Amino acid sequence: MASIVGLFVPFGGAGLVILVSGLAALCLGAAGVWWFLAHRGLTRLLGALLAIAAPAALLYLYIHGGLWSTAMVALALWAVALGCARMALRRSERARRPVPAPRPRRPVLLMNPKSGDGKVERFGLVEKAERLGAKVVVLSPGPDGEFMDVAELARTAVTEGADLLGVAGGDGTQALVAAVAAEHDLPFLVISAGTRNHFAMDLGLDRTDPARCLDALTDGEELRVDLGDVAGRPFVNTVSFGVYADVVQRPEYRAAKAETALNLLPDLLAGGAGRRLDAAADHARLPGQQALLVSNNPYDAPDPLGGGFRPRLDSGTLGVIGIRVDGAAQAAALAVRGTQSAGLNVLTARRVEVTADAGTMPVAVDGEALTMPTPVVCTLRPRALRVLVPRDRPGSMPATEPLSWRRVAALAFNRYRREATGGAVGEGESRD
Structure with missing residues (x-):
């Protein structure tokens, strides 16, 4: 309320100018971004110019119109209001606390030396793990250039007496070994040696120094978390359908992510080449979606680009984000109204079924490009995975309700x- 009063009471008509111009700039900027992503040639260039010019013109208006201080006061008050609202909605039902865990006697760790641009070697993870008593299996490519089957290596380790399985690698590799650990009810150790390490981040682990994850071997505690399942394949983070899944299928994507996406998005968004998806999240229907993100537990904010945070990993529910934007007007509405926009659906479910016209569809599972027969079903195995974590986790965050x-x-x-x-x-x- 103070942010609104701060705009209109002391400054009269200036508050209305700030509000209307800010909304207009937001709409124009969103429309420009849409034209940039969904078109090529001159339209893309004009979209880029509009996306830059809209906020620049707003700043010019605020500074040269003498509205800068008013806008900053309102923005600061709004930030305080958001902070207070999130504090008020702090969950009474928190994620379950970790319990003390005994030191593993025969831990086996699988390490991918290529993951994260060579973090395994850069941080000396093999030597540090072996000094702590772990057996380390360094993954290496076979004659065909493909890495060894990590799930099979994990099963072999179990038959040889391993009482803990761990992975230093990306989230896709983490999920495959985690499924073996859950199958045999063994603790699982996450070492943040991947590129983005979403699973490690949501566990509160240190992503800047993966060696600190090894502290769990000597002074650890155990968490029970959910394990996702998509058509029989495990996942720890997300399953993506639609636009993103189509992009990551391209072989050139790994070498040039941004360039590949910009080249393909016009066809996928506006050119008719992108497939539309229908989804059923429990009893809710989501028809004609351009993109769909299903996550192992909901994110604290509806961020389709994956930059959000999951406050809990043991709620027993999937997070679902569906996007359908058919033009610049809907893009502007999405920017202004957020989750209230008709183009964005944010909900939770225990089962999600995705269908399409074709017999198969591209699916990105924890960032890995796959093709699966339709329909594709996503579910959760509640608290199926025992995760061993260090007592000191710098990234731990309290759980909050969605705003x-x-x-x-x-x-x-x-x-x-x-x-x-x-x-x-x-x-x-x-x-x-």
Whole structure:
């Protein structure tokens, strides 16, 4: 409320100018981004210019119109409001606390020397793990250039008496070995030696120094987390369908990600080459989606690019984000309205079924390009995976509810009524 009052009470009409111009710049910028991504040639160039010119013109208006200080005050108050709202919605049901874990006697760690541009060698992970008593299997390519079957290596380690399995590598490799660990009810160790390490981040592990993950071998504790399943294949992070999955299928994507995406997106978004997907998330229907992201537990913010954070990994539910944008107007609406836009669906489910017109569809599982027969079904195995983590995890974050201003207002109103009535709460009212 203070952010709104700060705009309109002391500054009169200036508040309306700030609000309207800010929304206009946001809409124009979003439209420009859409034209840049969905077209080629002159239209792409004009879209790029518009995406740059809209915020630049807004800054010029604020600075030369004497509105800069007003806008900054309103922005600061809005940031405070968001922070307070998130504090108010802090979950009463937190993720389950880790429990003390005994030191493994025969840990076996699989390490990919190519992952993360050579983090295994750069951080001396093989030598450090062996000093801590672990057996290390360094993955190497075979005659065909493909790496060894990590799931089969993990099963061999189990038959030879391993009491812990671990991986230093990307999330796709992590998932395959994690499934073997879950199958035999063994603890699993995540070593953040991949490129982006989403799973490690959401576990609170140190992504800047993967060697710190090895501390779990001598001073660790255990978490129970969910393990995703897509058509019989495990996943620890996300399964992507539609535009992103189509892009990562291209062989040139690994060498030139941005260039490949820019070359393909016009055909996938606006040229008719991209397939539309229909999905059923439990009983909810999502028809004609251009992109669909299914995550092992929901993200704290609907970020289709994967830059969000999962506060919990043991809720037993899948996160679902569906996107359908058919033009610049819908792109602008998505930028302004966010999750309230018709182009963005954000929900949770225990089972997601994805169908398409073709008999098979491209699927990106933890970033790995695959092709699967339709329909494709995603589910979760609740708390199936025992994860061994160090006691000191610098990235641990408290769990929060998704931001809902309606619930914030309800909490505030109920508290006011309790104070006014001396602490009594009416029947059926919230006690949050």
